[in-house]
Amino acid sequence: MADEFDLEIAQGLSQEEVSLKIKKEGYNELPSADKRSFFTIVLEVIREPMFLLLIACGTIYLFLGDLQEALMLLGFVFVIMGITFYQERKTENTLEALRDLSSPRARVIRDGKQMRIAGREVVTDDVIMLKEGDRVPADAIILSCSNLLLNESLLTGESVPVRKVQCGGVMDMHPPGGDGLPSVYSGTLVVQGHGVAQVVYTGLNTEMGRIGKRLQTLETEDTSLQKEIRTLVRDFALVGVVLCAAVVVIYGITRMDWINGFLAGITLAMAILPEEFPVVLTIFLALGAWRLSQKNILTRRSHAIQALGSTTVLCVDKTGTLTLNKMSVPMIMSGNDFFDINPDKNDDLPEKFHELIEFGILASQRDPFDPMEKSLKELGNKTLKKTEHLHEDWQLVHEYPLSQELLAMSHVWQSTKDEHYIIAAKGAPEAVADLCHMNHDELNHLDHNISLMASEGLRIIGVARAYFKKADLPGKQHDFNFKFMGLVGFEDPVRGEVPQAVEECYQAGIRVVMITGDYPGTAKNIARKIGLKEPEKVITGSELEELDDLTLQERVRDVNIFARMVPEMKLRLVEALKSNGEVVSMTGDGVNDAPALKSAQIGISMGGRGTDVARESSSLVLLEDDFSSIVSAVKMGRRIYDNLKKASAYIFAVHVPIIGMSFFPVLFQWPLVLFPVQIVFMELIIDPSCTVVFEAEPAEKNVMMRPPRNPDEALFNKGTIGMGILQGIIVFFIVLAVYIITMSRGDDLARTVSFTTLIIANLSLILTNRSWSNTIFQTMKTPNKALWWVLSGALVFLGLVIYFPPLQQLFRFYPLGLGDIILCIAAGTLSVVWFEVLKWLKGYTEIRILS
Numbered sequence: 001m002a003d004e005f006d007l008e009i010a011q012g013l014s015q016e017e018v019s020l021k022i023k024k025e026g027y028n029e030l031p032s033a034d035k036r037s038f039f040t041i042v043l044e045v046i047r048e049p050m051f052l053l054l055i056a057c058g059t060i061y062l063f064l065g066d067l068q069e070a071l072m073l074l075g076f077v078f079v080i081m082g083i084t085f086y087q088e089r090k091t092e093n094t095l096e097a098l099r100d101l102s103s104p105r106a107r108v109i110r111d112g113k114q115m116r117i118a119g120r121e122v123v124t125d126d127v128i129m130l131k132e133g134d135r136v137p138a139d140a141i142i143l144s145c146s147n148l149l150l151n152e153s154l155l156t157g158e159s160v161p162v163r164k165v166q167c168g169g170v171m172d173m174h175p176p177g178g179d180g181l182p183s184v185y186s187g188t189l190v191v192q193g194h195g196v197a198q199v200v201y202t203g204l205n206t207e208m209g210r211i212g213k214r215l216q217t218l219e220t221e222d223t224s225l226q227k228e229i230r231t232l233v234r235d236f237a238l239v240g241v242v243l244c245a246a247v248v249v250i251y252g253i254t255r256m257d258w259i260n261g262f263l264a265g266i267t268l269a270m271a272i273l274p275e276e277f278p279v280v281l282t283i284f285l286a287l288g289a290w291r292l293s294q295k296n297i298l299t300r301r302s303h304a305i306q307a308l309g310s311t312t313v314l315c316v317d318k319t320g321t322l323t324l325n326k327m328s329v330p331m332i333m334s335g336n337d338f339f340d341i342n343p344d345k346n347d348d349l350p351e352k353f354h355e356l357i358e359f360g361i362l363a364s365q366r367d368p369f370d371p372m373e374k375s376l377k378e379l380g381n382k383t384l385k386k387t388e389h390l391h392e393d394w395q396l397v398h399e400y401p402l403s404q405e406l407l408a409m410s411h412v413w414q415s416t417k418d419e420h421y422i423i424a425a426k427g428a429p430e431a432v433a434d435l436c437h438m439n440h441d442e443l444n445h446l447d448h449n450i451s452l453m454a455s456e457g458l459r460i461i462g463v464a465r466a467y468f469k470k471a472d473l474p475g476k477q478h479d480f481n482f483k484f485m486g487l488v489g490f491e492d493p494v495r496g497e498v499p500q501a502v503e504e505c506y507q508a509g510i511r512v513v514m515i516t517g518d519y520p521g522t523a524k525n526i527a528r529k530i531g532l533k534e535p536e537k538v539i540t541g542s543e544l545e546e547l548d549d550l551t552l553q554e555r556v557r558d559v560n561i562f563a564r565m566v567p568e569m570k571l572r573l574v575e576a577l578k579s580n581g582e583v584v585s586m587t588g589d590g591v592n593d594a595p596a597l598k599s600a601q602i603g604i605s606m607g608g609r610g611t612d613v614a615r616e617s618s619s620l621v622l623l624e625d626d627f628s629s630i631v632s633a634v635k636m637g638r639r640i641y642d643n644l645k646k647a648s649a650y651i652f653a654v655h656v657p658i659i660g661m662s663f664f665p666v667l668f669q670w671p672l673v674l675f676p677v678q679i680v681f682m683e684l685i686i687d688p689s690c691t692v693v694f695e696a697e698p699a700e701k702n703v704m705m706r707p708p709r710n711p712d713e714a715l716f717n718k719g720t721i722g723m724g725i726l727q728g729i730i731v732f733f734i735v736l737a738v739y740i741i742t743m744s745r746g747d748d749l750a751r752t753v754s755f756t757t758l759i760i761a762n763l764s765l766i767l768t769n770r771s772w773s774n775t776i777f778q779t780m781k782t783p784n785k786a787l788w789w790v791l792s793g794a795l796v797f798l799g800l801v802i803y804f805p806p807l808q809q810l811f812r813f814y815p816l817g818l819g820d821i822i823l824c825i826a827a828g829t830l831s832v833v834w835f836e837v838l839k840w841l842k843g844y845t846e847i848r849i850l851s
Helices: 002-009 013-026 038-046 049-063 067-098 209-215 225-257 258-272 275-295 303-308 319-321 351-362 372-384 429-435 440-456 498-507 520-530 541-545 549-555 567-579 591-599 612-617 628-665 676-695 716-747 745-770 785-803 805-811 818-841
Strands: 105-110 113-118 127-131 139-149 189-203 297-298 313-317 328-334 337-340 393-398 409-414 418-427 457-471 483-491 509-515 538-540 561-563 583-586 602-606 620-622
Touching: 002 745, 038 805, 067 351, 113 620, 127 139, 139 583, 189 351, 258 337, 275 297, 275 303, 275 676, 297 628, 303 602, 303 628, 313 319, 313 567, 319 520, 328 351, 328 372, 328 440, 328 676, 337 440, 351 483, 372 483, 393 805, 409 429, 409 520, 418 429, 429 440, 429 457, 440 483, 457 549, 457 612, 498 509, 498 520, 509 520, 520 538, 520 561, 520 785, 538 541, 541 561, 541 567, 561 745, 567 583, 567 591, 583 591, 583 628, 583 745, 591 602, 591 628, 628 676, 628 745, 676 785, 745 785, 745 818, 785 805
Parallel strands: 313 509, 313 583, 509 561, 538 561, 583 602, 602 620
Antiparallel strands: 105 113, 105 127, 127 189, 139 189, 297 620, 328 337, 328 483, 393 409, 409 418, 418 457, 457 483
């Protein structure tokens, strides 16, 4: 055996040599991302301009003696910080739980003895022992092996294991994914056989480590909304300062009352300062992350949630994302007959195919680790369990391994009854045909059958059997008289939910691109099964390498399948799509996906099958590897963006009449309508309305039936701002008209009537902005508990400040009669009737006025 052979000739390193190498080269590990402390997370939260503005506003009000407003704003700061910190800490803890609890182990030869050590203690030139089920601890060259197969999908995206051979004296590493090569790589999995290897690279110098280095050079982009909020906050602050100063000067000059002028200026500043915008954005994203967590989607970067809604291209890694990364047997062939296997039935395998499966299992390991052998055994257990074709009591006598000269292996069995040895062989169809000494016509017929199965995107093996008298076994497989039994086709099955999810993506105007390390034929077959558009157009890795950047940007516009890709190519492909103005969401689970995940605007990794490197490079993690949840995440992103737009329009709308009723009385030398206490009352309605109420609104019915929004379209665009300001102007003129009409009846009465009208109009704005396509009567059917709490709370408090004497005096109000109340309700609701009529006339389609 390979292990015994190498033990005789290999002494391995001495402990002294190992110690020197660890001091010089370091441990065999990749530096993991530092876990962020409490203070680090808090600092990241509060250093955003939006939080700095909140703190500044609260501090200013505190110095001005407005304790209530100051405490409210500063309270918001701590609440939002608490929510964000909880979400960040939950993310860190979940990622920590996804990592292996202990370092992987490795078997090495040191001082001529085998020993098991922590993987991190492996050094260059160590002699390591590999067997079925082991993770390779470092990049190494095979010195000797037997039937050694490795799954390198971690690095290549190719789910089918590759065969490894011993080196011919040349100690050079080869690229991952090659069949019949002596190189093995850190993190890959031994699925069959055993071997001895010598370590060439450890830690950051391994193939996995080099990918980690590339990740350090990539920067995660800020989303357009983050940039937009910063600009809006800055502009609002500048406008507020200018108008506040203007009011103070105008009031002081026209009335020679600088104290009340200063009070009027502060009132206007309170009306203008946009503290709602940062609160709205943060709460929407924090609650959006929480809602996604209920669907087993972990949010690592909350700003990616709203960016999902503008995704135009979804780049999908095939292995483990579109497929199960688990082999199955969908088709077999015996003689001239093909048979399609129904995975849901256990007893429909015709007798003619029983021996084919029987000898396929006999040619495999008794307790297989290789995915293809496992699928064969599972098929046998389902279809042959009530037959005589399963042989748990047979004894394995000898094994003929795969070799470079013959890509087939044979197992020699001894039954409890038969006087002969039974030999089962499997391998590449051409190799098995060679064992069976097929003639020219038989080979042509076999080639035809192989082509038919290969056209279905299947991996194919041949199976043969032989009998031999109990005597000394021959040295080569060729010395047996084999009979060809047939062909077995394998595939990595498509996840059941994928075709529907792909269709929903197309309905939502999202282009789906498949990137895989697999062969073009297999990729095309998968593309047809999942309903991918243009399944015949493929660009391979070798073709992509020959394209310059400009040509690649042009080619990627209409090609949806990219086969035989390696990590650098995936990253280049994502960059080409981004250069075309696409908003790219990239899904993946392997180390090879990490650079592309980080480069894409939205990286989505798999939590179950995914690697640590992929998860730490992504924005979202699918904890259950459910592809359909990507569609849920996109829908959530669109819903959040829609509700952000509604909330933003409402904020603009409600601030216009407040600003107007603070500025116009100063300009025309009328009695002041609004004082800081009235503004505080308004904020108690506005803040929960634009956050909790609008955030809780369900998605519009057509949210996944419309194309993605233009990535260049700003949230605060002409349509959003224009609609909000137009609503606010109409409310302002109605409130102003009510104030002018009642002014002759006394300052306190006019103030009370106009303020009550403003509150009713405010509540009406909330109701009408719940949907820009459905009327208030239609949206009333949609449950929203927060809405009713806000409406009822506002009306109760309004009644208290009008009719409860202590509050009445504080607000400088006057008790209203029934006629005044009817006037306030009529005027307040009239302010939004035009918008409801417009929605009705538009036929319940989304309104895009002034856009």
